[in-house]
Amino acid sequence: MSWLNDINWDQMFTAFIETIYMSSVSLFFTIIFGLIIGILLFVTNSQGLIVNKFLNKITDLIVNILRAVPFIILMIILIPFTQALVGSMLGASAALPSLIFAASPFYARLCCIAFMEVDKGTIEASKAMGASNWQIITKVLLPESFPALVSGACVTAISLISYTAMAGAIGSGGLGNLAYQYGFVRRNDAILYTATAIITLIVLGLQWLSDYLAAKIDKR
């Protein structure tokens, strides 16, 4: 097991924490923004609660544009914005704005799909009971689509983890950065494979958690 000596475990642990930090903080904001945009897309569409063609088209366009821009390019475009917001363009925190910008439209789209799956009849029934739009969103739309929202969040989280590895290219830190800078560039296979294995384990764990939660909360 001599190859284990090639690894600086403190460094590996720091990178692991950075990855977890970047993914979880960006996931948190992605869920908030994604839900807001997703609800906006859903309620303003032609069969929605508050039909607004103009707002719907604009939101739709922004979501599509943000999803079309490759993540690596998005990061570069956002450098001035990041510097203004975080004060630096290096380190884990500096990666957050671009991660959130990239993942929110993706999650918004998944939310919208989840809302479309909600039985129209239940929404009609709530209207017939005299529910306000806000009550329909909070008491029908969100709870009824909850399993899909959770598995969507998991898919987004996994994407975010791979984005953090790419964010390593502009010096964000994390396991991906470690695997690239120390494992690949400096030809340290032990670091390359260990970092990759840890990322894989995180992803597998997330997927397992997602499946478990979905089965637990889905009462259909």
Add this chain to the structure above:
Amino acid sequence: MIELIDIVKTFNTKKSQIKAVRGVNLSINDGEIFGIIGYSGAGKSTLIRIINQLEKQTSGQVIIDGQDISKLDHKELLKSRQKIGMIFQHFNLLWSRTVAQNIEFPLEIAHVEKNIRQEKVKELIKMVGLEGRENAYPSELSGGQKQRVGIARALANDPKILLCDEATSALDPETTDAILQLLAKINKELNITIVMITHQMEVVQKICNRLAVMDDGKIVEQGLVKDIFASPQNSTTKRFIQTINGTDVEKTRQELKKLYPYGQLVRVSFTNNSDEPIIARAIKKCNLEVSIVNAHINHTSSGPLGVTYLHVSDGDDAQYEIFIKALEEKGAKVEIL
């Protein structure tokens, strides 16, 4: 009282205009069970949704207890909808909530206090006969049980009106009967007005007091269920009634005509429950030879309805007239075929 005045509803699609409702006038009295029957596409679903304004009419007025509800602002409309319950063909329960939570839902919407809500839910569960299933999820229930939850939910805010949108169409005949009995019980105990749309004549026959037949966006016939069953006028109505007694009036007529080419064929329907031997007495009066060639009974909510086909021969017109008059005097409806 629900009054629909000159209701017109037109849907605009990209290609064309669809006239779903074309000038409907109806008034539904407090405490009655009113049936609206029609084939799919007749506009009945749209019409029932206009009553609680889930669909806004293109023109016309909806007046409930003297108030024009199409003139209410949004907030007032939401409030008034709490007093109009609605149940659906596919139940439309929230699968993420238990039976008790589903029934509690309209009470949450109406901002009722929690302890009052729970009290009310208990009461409703008992009323619809779902004791012991409070914590089950809709996916664990049968169709009939789901509709019971739907009914309990619709009654949570003590509505004055209950709208039923094909409420039994997805249920088997036995369950349909049980649900209809429940609705009849609710109607009696709570004195709630029930408006039901359906394409099943047996549903109307079993519990409705009055009936409107809808075809192509218009009401083509309306009246007491027993009267309409006794002598349907419109061809759509006749088709619906045939589905019940399995006999086609026109076909029966032709067959009987073939069998009895001579003499008179008469269709007599009785709606009143009389013990009098009406036919026998009429025969005595006119001194004709009369034979019963076909007969059946329909059971409606307002009592049984008998239909008898009689064949009369070897008489003159004066005798026929006496015979028919004698029958009509006793409240029978007579139709010469």
